[in-house]
Amino acid sequence: MKLVQKATAKWLAASLATVLMVTAWGGDQRAAAFTTSNADAAMSSFVNVFYDASAKYFYTNSDHQIQAAHAYGPNGGLYTDFWWEAQLWETVMDAYQRTGSSTYRTMIDDIYTGFNAKYANMVDNQFNDDLGWWALACLRAYELTGTQEYLNRGSFLFDHVYASWDTTYYGGGIWWRADAMNPATNASSQKNMATNAPMVMAAIKLKNAYNNSNYLTKAQQIYSWIQSKLINGSKVNDHVEGTGAGTVKDWDFTYNYGTYLGAATALYQATGTSSYLTDANNAANYVINKMTSATTLLYEGENDAPGFKMIFARNLNQLRVQANQTQYLTFLQQNATQAWNHRRTSDGIIGSDWTAPTGSSYVQSLAAAAGTSILQFVPADNFTGNIAGNGLYEAENARRTLVSAAGMVNESLQTGFNGRGYVAGWNTNGTSLNFYVNQNAAGSKTITFRYAAAAGNAGRYVKVNGAVVTNNLTFTGTSNWSTWNTVSVTVALQAGSNTIELGYDTSKGNNNYLNLDQMYGL
Incomplete structure (x- = not known):
């Protein structure tokens, strides 16, 4: 993910703090979800609009046109860029995990083939967070399919990213970019949550796959650095940059909280240590209490930003399932319902803001994938209706x-x-x-x-x-x-x-x- 996109998303997300109190609200405010057929329809619409079966790749935009707003990726930006395609691949895995459909099982293999055709050498990409998302997705694909190639690629990418671990600056941490590892000479040098927390999750997956405790040691090492440098009470900060001890940037993004709680959940599952579960719950509750609009995850902007709440919701669901934290089910179901209720009826696509109807303009694939994914991994309760939320x-x-x-x-x-x-x-x-x-x-x-x-x-x-x-x-x-x-x-x-x-x-x-x-x- 590019730094300028982060800054733009932060500016869009962090501007407003009015209290709008609506009293005597009334209406049915019970938890509402959706039906299994809704989840099926959402995934079918997403694939129909965005997937190019001949290229085995997803288009960036619903109109299949290159738009200046996000002109990154193969064919001048016609197709999604590096980290977007990893997230969309996981959306297909979400659907496969829910349905067991042979269609989505085939797509898992096809998308991997299509991506490699566009990016013949993944490690030409200098952004370690991009590579990390693919490492994590490959390892999930291995868990779902048992295909050795996915384990091999995930292991290779993890090792490549981990090679950017460094203690010269900030006491440890993995650099965001492999070509920017010295803040004294490169202003782009930073160590961030987006690079380090996914590597904790990847390390635990590798530890499980190989039964090798060395990966657990690396996961705990990275996590300890995150705790020491990027966590401030209940705040999950974005990154550290600059010379000396560095300057911590405290930008609030749901994906920082999501990747952090995902890392904590993975370590809790691997070790049973209660402090990891406490960390995960603290991060989850910060977002639920402060980064929502009447219990719906906030709009954080366009381009990269709509994918942030997908990452948060997916890892929150892992916390719910893996650590038996059932208190998050209603929140997840309400957000899934909001996403579905605000879809565009003409093509079934869900936009970047789950609280408002999707407009008539083109929709970016990452935004559409976020709404599609939450409908896949959250269990339906078969109630349909509006979500008034908590006001x-x-x-x-x-x-x-x-x-x-x-x-x-x-x-x-x-x-x-x-x-x-x-x-x-x-x-x-x-x-x-x-x-x-x-x-x-x-x-x-x-x-x-x-x-x-x-x-x-x-x-x-x-x-x-x-x-x-x-x-x-x-x-x-x-x-x-x-x-x-x-x-x-x-x-x-x-x-x-x-x-x-x-x-x-x-x-x-x-x-x-x-x-x-x-x-x-x-």
């Missing part, structure tokens, strides 16, 4: 509209906020926060926003499904930026999907700054 809408996890780079920043400097922070410095015309709210029944609801307004009274408009509810909802001034207040408004919501837009328009209200915190109470 908690953190603004940092909402979607926002920007007309400029200024006017909305994510911040956590003031005290008393909820979640991961709040939206700060909001005073730019044309900006808005969009909350996607799903309901089981139509009706009037009271929504409440939690905010701070130390600059004085601030005005914002409220729209529901594009219709203006109020042109100038007044957020009464607060004594300082650490004093939080609430304001409420009654809105009419329809059954199914709704968009509540809180926006800034200088022609309709006060120009003062506003900090928006959290949502809770539905």
Whole structure:
């Protein structure tokens, strides 16, 4: 995965922290999942739209066109790039593991053949995380099929990536790139969660395959370094860079938490050591409590970012199954239902945001695979309906509209906020926060926003499904930026999907700054 893509996804994901409180929510909020036929249909649609059987490879986009947004991969970006194809291969494995279908069993072999035809020498790729994803996928393919070639390739790739383990900088860890292992001379040098945590999981798979405890030793070595350098309490950080002791970047991505809890789960299964299970549960609960929108995994952006929640959900399911952590079943089922309910009916494809309907534009294969996969590995309970969730809408996890780079920043400097922070410095015309709210029944609801307004009274408009509810909802001034207040408004919501837009328009209200915190109470 490329660094610029990481930074872009981080900017998209970490901007909002309003509290949207919806009180007297009503409606059926029980756990809802989907049917087995839904899972079958989702996988069939995914294959029909994205898989090129002649090339034995997946297209990058649903329109089979090269798009500038992600023009990486074979044939100028017509087909998916290195790490995307590994994830899509695992989506096929998810379907095979659920169904035992000979179609998906054949596809496992075919995709491997097609990938090798496009990338004759995998290790020409200098990104160790890309190679690591293929090592992990190969070893899973071996576990599912018993094909020796997959074990051989997975072992080879693990050894190749592990050769970038180094103690000269940061006390250990595997470098992100094999051609950038010296921060004094290369600004791209870093050691990150995306490279190191998957190698823990791969090492445990190799330990099981070969019955060789040396792989367990390596897994524990890598994990210990992760603990010492990238973990800060409940926070799972992204990477360390720079000279000397290095600078830790604390970007929040669901895939960092997902790979970390996957590593911890693998070690717990291998050793029975309870601290690993504690680590896995802490990471899982951080995301569930702080990186969701009414219990649905947040939208983190496009390109690489939609695959992040697939990795989190897949490893959370492994934690549920392998460590008997049944408390996560309802969460996983609700997310699977959200993904299915918001599919595009014209072609059955699921988009990058599971809380809102998939639009009419092209959809990227990695985004579509995320929704398809969760329907494969989460057991269906045969209930169909909408997911109202728990009513908690953190603004940092909402979607926002920007007309400029200024006017909305994510911040956590003031005290008393909820979640991961709040939206700060909001005073730019044309900006808005969009909350996607799903309901089981139509009706009037009271929504409440939690905010701070130390600059004085601030005005914002409220729209529901594009219709203006109020042109100038007044957020009464607060004594300082650490004093939080609430304001409420009654809105009419329809059954199914709704968009509540809180926006800034200088022609309709006060120009003062506003900090928006959290949502809770539905």
